[in-house]
Amino acid sequence: MQKALFSIAAIAVLLCAASAQQESLPSKGRSFVTFEPLDTVTVMGKKPAPVEFTFHVQEGYHINSNQPANPELISTQLHFSLPGDLAIGKVQYPAGTLTAFPFDPTQKLSVYSGNLVIKALVMTPSNSPAGTHTVHGELRYQACDNNACYPPKKLPIEFNVKITRGSTTPHRKSSK
Amino acid sequence: MNRNVVFVLAVVLGITGLLFAGKFLAPHRTPPAQAGSGNERLTAGDVKGSVAPDFELNLLRGKGKKMKLSDLRGKGVVLDFWATYCEPCKIEMPWFVDLQKKYASQGLQIVGVDIEDIDEKDVVEFTHKMGINYPILLGTEKVADLYGGLNGLPMTFFIDRSGKIIDRHLGLMGADVIEENIQKALQGGSSSAPSSQ
Numbered sequence: 057m058q059k060a061l062f063s064i065a066a067i068a069v070l071l072c073a074a075s076a077q078q079e080s081l082p083s084k085g086r087s088f089v090t091f092e093p094l095d096t097v098t099v100m101g102k103k104p105a106p107v108e109f110t111f112h113v114q115e116g117y118h119i120n121s122n123q124p125a126n127p128e129l130i131s132t133q134l135h136f137s138l139p140g141d142l143a144i145g146k147v148q149y150p151a152g153t154l155t156a157f158p159f160d161p162t163q164k165l166s167v168y169s170g171n172l173v174i175k176a177l178v179m180t181p182s183n184s185p186a187g188t189h190t191v192h193g194e195l196r197y198q199a200c201d202n203n204a205c206y207p208p209k210k211l212p213i214e215f216n217v218k219i220t221r222g223s224t225t226p227h228r229k230s231s232k
Numbered sequence: 233m234n235r236n237v238v239f240v241l242a243v244v245l246g247i248t249g250l251l252f253a254g255k256f257l258a259p260h261r262t263p264p265a266q267a268g269s270g271n272e273r274l275t276a277g278d279v280k281g282s283v284a285p286d287f288e289l290n291l292l293r294g295k296g297k298k299m300k301l302s303d304l305r306g307k308g309v310v311l312d313f314w315a316t317y318c319e320p321c322k323i324e325m326p327w328f329v330d331l332q333k334k335y336a337s338q339g340l341q342i343v344g345v346d347i348e349d350i351d352e353k354d355v356v357e358f359t360h361k362m363g364i365n366y367p368i369l370l371g372t373e374k375v376a377d378l379y380g381g382l383n384g385l386p387m388t389f390f391i392d393r394s395g396k397i398i399d400r401h402l403g404l405m406g407a408d409v410i411e412e413n414i415q416k417a418l419q420g421g422s423s424s425a426p427s428s429q
Contacts, residue, residue, distance in 0.1 A: 128316040128317055129317055129319075157319070159319060159320040159323050159404050160319060160322075198317055200318070200319065203403035203404050204320055204384040204386065205319065205385050206383065207315075207347075207383070207385075208317070
């Protein structure tokens, strides 16, 4: 009797879960780009610390480069919200790959696909007090595939910056 | 029946009751679109046969003039959601221009809805450059939501003369597919349609 009741309970739960799943809509928060987390970036005094932000564009999609081929296209940009007197400078975007897509083989667009590495320098005044700050930022991009385009997105990122008197050592976390 | 059995039975009924209550009593994000008032939000599933949700939006260069979808009842309608950043959308536009000319006399009305947050003057410039000969409306998030979220562009709805959706298509279609759907939209719907030539 008890086994039968447990079976009924399990079936009831599964049926409700399946029913709820059927009604769910595709997520509006769909992301086409992921960020590879950075380990703490250490800045010594006023010597800038180089940092590389690595993103991965999902297979089958592309995003416009920082310098798209035509002015209506939305460029990929990295923006930061900086705590204290931290500064980020010399943001270097890679050149886009000129690619013709099936929707218009006559036109080449400047795009990023696969891995994307954006380089920058993290700086702080020499008199900054030692300590660790969390920098928040976002990658603004707009993705398309071979047939359709998707609304502009903002991918939040964050990383820690440690201000110290030691050497500068940006590290990357081991990839998952 | 011993106490354990009663307890398990109570748990079963409790869980089932809670799940059903959550499913049916919680505010619904997406009431399924049915043939009715035309104000129901479309779902991600099959929308063929559903009444196209009605809306009223500002016309581009309309100086405050609005267009209401339901005012187009009696016509076959192509509702094209697009944006200036969407390259596949641009490919379709010249086809829409040609098809609007070709089928206007049979009661076709193509309507473009620009879904993006940019200055109106940029949209004006863009549509001028593209030689658009059909009305362009300035879309809103509310309308995008009404039409299922519009998570990709171009998103095209073919609507018959009675206001029912013949088909919905995400992404670039061939000109022949568009024309085929236009013919279906013109054939379907109410008898109040203008006579074909």
